Amino acid sequence: MTKHAARPAIRRRNRTLMVAAPLVAxxxxxxxxxxxxxxxxxxxxxxxxxxxxLVLATGGTIAGxxxxxxxxxxxxxxxxxEQLMASVPGLDKLAKLNAEQIxxxxxxxxxxxxxxALARRIxxxxxxxxxxxxxxxxxxxxxxxxxxxxxNVVRGDKPVVIxxxxxxxxxxxxxxxxxxxEAVQVAADPRSRGRGVMAVLNDKIQSARSITKTNTTxxxxxxxxxxxxxxxxxxxxxIRFMTQAGGSKRATYQLPAGEQLPRVEIVYSHANMxxxxxxxxxxxxxxxIVLAGVGDGNTSKQALDALEAAAKKGIIxxxxxxxxxxxxxxxxxxxxxxxxxxxxxxxxxxxARVLTQLLIAGxxxxxxxxxxxxxxxx
Ligand code: ASP
Numbered sequence: 115m116t117k118h119a120a121r122p123a124i125r126r127r128n129r130t131l132m133v134a135a136p137l138v139a140x141x142x143x144x145x146x147x148x149x150x151x152x153x154x155x156x157x158x159x160x161x162x163x164x165x166x167x168l169v170l171a172t173g174g175t176i177a178g179x180x181x182x183x184x185x186x187x188x189x190x191x192x193x194x195x196e197q198l199m200a201s202v203p204g205l206d207k208l209a210k211l212n213a214e215q216i217x218x219x220x221x222x223x224x225x226x227x228x229x230x231a232l233a234r235r236i237x238x239x240x241x242x243x244x245x246x247x248x249x250x251x252x253x254x255x256x257x258x259x260x261x262x263x264x265x266n267v268v269r270g271d272k273p274v275v276i277x278x279x280x281x282x283x284x285x286x287x288x289x290x291x292x293x294x295x296e297a298v299q300v301a302a303d304p305r306s307r308g309r310g311v312m313a314v315l316n317d318k319i320q321s322a323r324s325i326t327k328t329n330t331t332x333x334x335x336x337x338x339x340x341x342x343x344x345x346x347x348x349x350x351x352x353i354r355f356m357t358q359a360g361g362s363k364r365a366t367y368q369l370p371a372g373e374q375l376p377r378v379e380i381v382y383s384h385a386n387m388x389x390x391x392x393x394x395x396x397x398x399x400x401x402x403i404v405l406a407g408v409g410d411g412n413t414s415k416q417a418l419d420a421l422e423a424a425a426k427k428g429i430i431x432x433x434x435x436x437x438x439x440x441x442x443x444x445x446x447x448x449x450x451x452x453x454x455x456x457x458x459x460x461x462x463x464x465x466a467r468v469l470t471q472l473l474i475a476g477x478x479x480x481x482x483x484x485x486x487x488x489x490x491x492x
Contacts, residue, residue, distance in 0.1 A: 171195025221253025
């Protein structure tokens with residue numbers, strides 16, 4: 115794999131956050147906060163010695179706006195990272211914030227290009243000691259995938275925190291401001307070092323590997339089904355970590371050259387499953403197939419036969435599960451050794467896909483080597 119390439123030519127606004135009065139008034143209205151309660155612009159400027167947090171904004175509901183507060187309809191990614199930071203009172207007392215806009219998209223449109231831009235910017239900021247921590251604002255739909263991707267490619271032990279919200283800025287009770295405040299707290303705290311990429315939403319700190327979205331619309335949507343949150347945060351009591359820093363045995367992978375990961379498809383298993391989705395994936399050039407299997411990563415005889423044939427052609431086959439919790443185990447109902455399959459362990463299909471892409475990009479294609487990488491953190 116190649117070394118990290120130079121930073122991409124994205125338009126960056128790399129300046130200390132300036133709090134403009136009209137912007138604050140507008141943004142505070144957006145959060146449903148009376149402007150009179152806010153700190154006066156220019157007052158309480160960041161004191162020397164505060165941690166430097168680089169905010170990388172990508173869009174999502176946290177930056178979304180609706181025409182009316184009462185409506186459920188809104189557009190993602192309308193507010194910039196800079197506006198977001200300016201709209202939450204007290205952030206400037208927690209950290210010195212620099213905001214840069216990486217993209218302005220709903221995370222259903224998240225893509226390799228944005229992932230590579232994020233990874234390169236974060237690595238650059240760490241390598242040049244430009245920041246003590248990173249905060250990424252992101253939509254919630256694919257937040258877990260971005261977190262996991264970055265967890266696998268960013269080197270260093272400084273905190274990287276990803277945050278989103280389920281309700282847009284204009285909602286009657288927007289969850290964005292609280293989530294942002296707590297996320298900055300975590301990113302600025304030295305105890306957050308050595309914990310990999312973390313997500314902070316709804317008072318919980320969860321690891322990139324474990325977190326998953328479990329509810330379509332509720333603010334209580336993220337959970338870590340196999341091991342629970344690694345910590346809790348609140349505006350009154352601060353941060354409580356439940357695990358030791360540095361406990362994870364995670365490996366990091368080199369970011370491939372260019373801006374694209376190899377094609378890996380997820381095939382969803384169900385009753386009356388046939389081989390068509392697998393054959394389709396192969397005919398569209400998939401280098402790998404992740405099975406979102408039933409139960410312990412199972413699927414029908416027809417689908418299994420097609421997967422076995424795919425593995426014989428050198429296509430990587432990883433068995434994951436559509437079940438929300440538990441581990442996929444080798445050689446139970448499926449003969450993984452004979453078929454040349456890999457099991458995803460605890461990784462859900464969308465994260466197993468990311469790891470498979472990174473491994474293929476790095477030239478790791480032997481099933482035994484792939485399996486080692488999937489099992490490495492246990
Ligand atoms: N579709 C939105 C997104 O992922 C949902 C959200 O942010 O909550 O960008």
